[in-house]
Each structure stands twice: as structure tokens, then as C-alpha cells.
Amino acid sequence: MKDWLILGRCVLGVVIFVVVLELCARVDDALSYGAPLSGPYSSENLFLQDQIGKRGRPGARYQKWRLNSLGYRGPELRSETIRIECIGASETFGLYEAEGREYPRQLERDLNSRARKDSFQVVNVALVGQTVATAALRVPETVDEIHPTIAIIYPSVADYIWLAWVRDNPVSSATSRMTDSGQPRVRIRIELRITERVGNLLKQALPQFVQTKLRQLVIDEDTVKNHYPIMDRVPNENVRRFQKDLLRLVAALRARGVEPVLVTHATVFGNLLPVRDWDLLVAWRKFYPMLREGGFLDMEQRMNDVIRAVASQEQILLIDASNEMPPGRKYFVDFSHFTTAGAEMMASLLADGLEPLIDARLSQGRLVAPSRPAELKKRH
């Protein structure tokens, strides 16, 4: 009887253990990030869906990611500054860098320290998973809100692997995930915050070959489930579509008096062939199961050629990050996302590249700072 009692208390102890772990995670989130103690708390809190697609939720905050009152990552807009907007996807939005060290923030500090005054503000209008097509659709509202002088375009090219994911027209009705009030539907389910932490811990701790094996299983499962055809290389049609969308984005910016600057897409592999770090290609393919690992670098090369061609054709300043960013894990956490040091290097490359353009513009008197912050509409 006594043994059963001890066993029962041990089981109760294990339940208490899990409950206290979860409580600790919630208190930690509340103290560190001001997260609510109860209710859902995930990166989805950062985003809304509108007719164009995903956009930042004004004033949202999740862990180190904070959006301003316009729904852009970073601080509120300041008056009397020359604004530069950064258009891109997760590489620009910032994933792994320390808080406030994503490359747009570092670029702002770099430019201001070169100017020896607080005259520039770099606005990060990128969103995770944003395509060039969606960015082109967003140009009117972002330009209205920010009044940028220069727009740096650092496109994530991989979404053009599968054209079904590239939307080029606003949808007429709200997406199925929206409620009538414009708020995402709250799915009622209990989510343990501790599971994400344990998952992250395992990601760090599992040996690379185990992680790669697991990823390969996910890729196989995803491919079968969604009936993806397997490609060795990205079709020419997709590359042409990327070019078309990029031209549209450039035209949209120019039509509103914003000077675009194009940046080629850098990866951890640089120009080193053959690839030594096959595991990273498998990790990349997990997001695009339809393209074989060997096709990713070919895609990068061809898409970057498109960026160079568009820059040359449209006489746009080109910053060749794919050639100038040093490859390797010091600067990249994974295939294409920066470490803090990588973001610093990228910011420095951009600042060097922008300097002649800014100097020329300044000498022509064509760099103007918007004077009144009040003219900026706040989104609610």
C-alpha cells in the first residue's frame, strides 16, 4: 500500500513538474517580453492578413520582434530624417540576429555614424515570406506612409521555385483565416509554451546527421502529401516571372519618386562549388520540397543574374552582396539568414554601396526629409 502511495505521489509530482515548467515559461515570457500570462502567444501574433496578403500587425510584439504603430519592424518614424526603406523577406525582417541588430537597424546606425548626425532612418518594411510580387502591390501604401527617398530591394528568390505561392493580385475578399472584424480567428486549444522551448533545445542538441535525416523524412512526407513534382532546376518560366515582378516593383517605386537600389541575394555557400555543407541544402529544401538540393544554387545564380540584368537595364544602383558577402557560418545561421555579424557585414556593404548615391543626391539637393510626423497615418 505504501509503495502504491509513493508511486501515486511520484506521478502527481511529474504532473506538478510539467505544470510548474509551463508556469515558468509563461512568467519568463511575461517578464522578458511583456507577453500575456494566459492565452495564445506565438509569432503569428505579429501578422495580419489583408487583401494583398500577410502584413505586420501595428504595435505587435513577440519575443525580440517588435513592430511599430505602422506594422513595420523597428522604432517609430522620426521627423526630419531622410528615409530609406528596406524591401525583402525574412533575411531583411531579421530572424536570428540579436534584438535591434538586424541589418536595416545596423545600416541606419552605420549611415548616421558616417554622417555624424542622426539624419537617416532606415525603415524595415520586409515581412517573413514576402515575395517581390507582393512587395510591388504594397508599394503605394508603404510610400504613402513612409515617404522614403531610397528603397533597398533585397529579394528572397526562393519563393519563385513554386509559382502557385506567388500572388500578384489583391484578393477581393478577406482570406478564410479572417473573421468579419478583421481579426484572425482564435483557435481554441491549449498550447504549451514549454513545447517550443524543448523543440528549440532539441534542434540545438540533436547531431547534424540526425537533424538531416529527420528533415529528409519531412520532405518525403510533404512531397507525397501535396503531390509535388520533383524538379532538378527551376523552370525558365519562373525566372522570367521573377524578372517581370522585379521590374514591376522597380516601376512602382519610381512612379512614386523613390530611387530603387537592387541587392543580389547572398547565401552561406557564396560562390563555392561544389557545396561542402549538404546538410544546409537539405534544410533549405525542407521549405521547397519540389526542388532537388542541387537546384538551389543554380536558382540563386540565375535569379541573381536577373537582378544584375534588371539593374543594368533600368540603370539602378546594384550592390552585389552575393559576391561580396563572405560565405560561411560566421555570417549565416542557415542557408541565407544572417547572424548578428552577418547583418553587420551586410549593413556595412550596403552603406558603402549607398554612399555615392547619397552623396550625389545630397549635392543635387534631392534628398529631402519629411517634416511632419503627424502626416503619417497610424494604423489601428
Place this chain on the structure above:
Amino acid sequence: MNSQTLLYVVIVPVTWLLFWPLKASRSRQTLMLFTSYLLYASWGLRFLALLVFSSLLNYALGLCLRRRQSATRLWAGVILNIALLSTFKYLPAILPLLPGTSLEPVFAHIALPVGISFWTFQALSYLFDVYQGKNLEPSLLEFLLYMAFWPTVLSGPICRLSNLLPQFRESPKLSLEDVWCGLDRICIGLVMTALGQVLANGIHPGQGLDDAFHRSLPGGTGPDVWCLAIGYGFELFFNFAGYSHIVIGAARLFGIRLEENFARPYLATTPSEFWTRWHMSLSFWIRDYLFLPLVMVRREMWWRSAALVVSMIVFGLWHKGTVLFAMWGFYHGVLLVLHRKWQQSQRRFGWQLPHSIIGGLSWLITFGAISLGWILFRASSLSQALMMLRVVVTPSSYMSHMLPRNLYFVVCACVLGYFGTIGATSLCCRYNKLFNLPLEARFALYAVAVYVGILHAAETQAFIYFQF
């Protein structure tokens, strides 16, 4: 958390489940040796090969010494062990400094086998003990286990065979007291290492002690240097004492009681007392196998002081073969000699101050001197260390501070928390109100410790003493 830690988290509970049903001590030893080799191999198979080689070599040397206790055989063993240690630990650092050595490229890329300093000193202590005629007759299996014992092989405590051998040979029954005590120690260790990490990294990224040392403080001020020195002393203490708690607790889960490695070192009121409380397994090793034999060589007082300084320099160089560690050891040697001289002067001139005054003053001076020593231990370069020490003795540098306020806050909170915890524990002991928590409350506290120690900081820094 890294792959190795995950392996420990998986393998140790499995071993524990397999260990207790085994009745024969030999079966238990075999299981523990298998686990130890499996875990050590996760750091590199070549490292494991080296450990096995060193174990076999020292076992053979021990057999020779047991047959005939000659100084020549002992010296041969000492030289072989030091040569092995030096090849991996000191040569790669020294060779680049020697002009025209063709061996430099060969040694430049040699990786330091994890724990080599710890298990080499364990092997040496075995040889010394056998030479001194201690009745140690381990079987090969027992000796291999002694050298590779998984809780201690990476970062100590440096064990003595005379302590472990009887425990290896016993077959104790599973005791709940051992389990709870082991889990308690592991959880205390997790919390302490988390505190060490808070000190290292700061509340906000880039505002911890590590960053402050990396930035090298071109215009550091007096308060900044003291904050860094005291803070680093506590960071090291929390990290290494926390690790020692985990190791001692893990061994206790298997019914094995290891020697303590720390005993409230910052309560020491003299430098010599400090060294009986800090990294005790190494300081007692140095005392027993280096200092005492050296002192026996001559009877003069100056020789005693010289032996003290030499022992402490070896203590410093054990950590790493750099000028800074040699200076750190020398500094502590000098402190010990000064303390000895002070005691002699007190006796000679009959100086007596009230205990309440001398106790507090003595603690303050010891704490300050020990803390200043950490500058030599942690500084990135000799020039940084000298610059920081220069700032300490410049009165004008005490008028301002440059480090972020929250770093001062974290350091103060950790220091006060440390002394507060000691005070609270002492009060509990005095009034015989030791914690006797119900099972459920224990699980809740374990959860807090696991969260704080593991889950909160998923990217934990490695234990500082792994590098030694």
C-alpha cells in the same frame, strides 16, 4: 545545450535504470565503464583512445611501482604523464614562440582532449599514493573506471583512488536519500550555472561581463574594474561550483559520494583559508603532491616561501600555459607568503585586535585581494590586465563609471544573493529548521531549476572549466 549534453541526458537515466538491478560490483563497474567510454567518445574517438592509452600506461606504471617502490620508477611515471599533458596542452602554445621550429605546423592543430588536465592529475595521484605505500591494488577494470568515471572525467573534481576504490567495490542498495540528495545537488548546480550565465551575458545581450572584458575597456574606471573583477569571481564560482554540484549529485544517484570541491570560498578570511575552500580537489592535490614534498627538501624559511610560490605558479599553469596564468599563480603565491609573514609578525610582536574588527577587516582584505586576482585569470591579454590593475591604483579613476548600470545591478544582486543565501541557510541550521520538503514541492522546485538551468537559456555557454 549541445549534442553531448543531450547524450548525457539520455544515457545517464538509462544507465541508472540498468545499474540498480545489477547485484555484483563487477557488473556495475563494467556498466559504468561502458557508459563512461560511450559518453567520452562523444567528444571524439581519438580523445577516448588517448584516455585508454593513458589509463593502461598508468596502470602498468602502478604495477611496476607496487613491485618496487623506487624514485626512478616514480619519476618515469611523472615525466611520461607530464609529457603527455604537455604535448596536448602546452606545446601548441609554446612552439609558435620559439623561432625556427619545424614542428610548429604539426602541433598547431592538435585539439586539447577534454578533461586531460583532470585525468592526468588523477593518474599522478595514484602513482604518488602507490609510491608512498598506500594499500591500493585496483584491478584493471577498477583503474580504467577510476580514470574515465563519467561524472568526473571532464572537469573534476580530481578524485583520489583511495576514496573511489572502496565505493566501486561496494554494492549498495538503492537509497531514496541518495536519490533526493543527488537530485537536489543537480538542481542547485543548474541554478548556479544559470546565475553564472546571467553574469556572463548580462540581462540584455552585449551587456554582460564577457562583453565588457572583450571590449577591453580603453577608458575603464576604478569602480568598473572592481565590478568586473568581483563579478567575474562570482561568475567563475557559480559556473564551476554549479558544475561540481551537478557532478557530485549525478555520482550520488549511483550511490557514490565524491569529495566536495567548494566550501563557501568567499567567506574565507585569509588567502590560505580561501585555498581550502576553492577548487579543493586541485588545491589539496597541489598541497599533498607538490608543496609538502618540496617543503621537505630544505628547512630554511625562504625555501618554504619559495615552495609556496612555485606550487601556486604550477597551480596557475595547470589551467593554461600562458603568462597570465603564471602571473595569477605567482600573485596567489605572494599573497600566501605575505599572509604567513603577517602571522609570524603577529606572534612575534604580540599584536592582538578584537576578533570582531580583525575578522571583518581580514575578510575584506582577502575578498579584495582574491577578486583582484581574477583580473589576471580572465583578462584577454597581459596589456589589458596591467591596464586594469593600473586603474585600480589610480585614485582619480574612481570618480565615474562607464559600465552599464544594469551590470552593476546584476553583480550586486548576485553577490548579495550569495551572502544572503548563506546567511539564511546558517539560520535554518542554527534553529534546526532544515528543509524537509514534501515530495510534490520538491518536484515543483526541480521544475524551476530545470527551467532556469536548461530551458530558459537554451544556448548555454560551455562550462568554463572544460577548457582546462
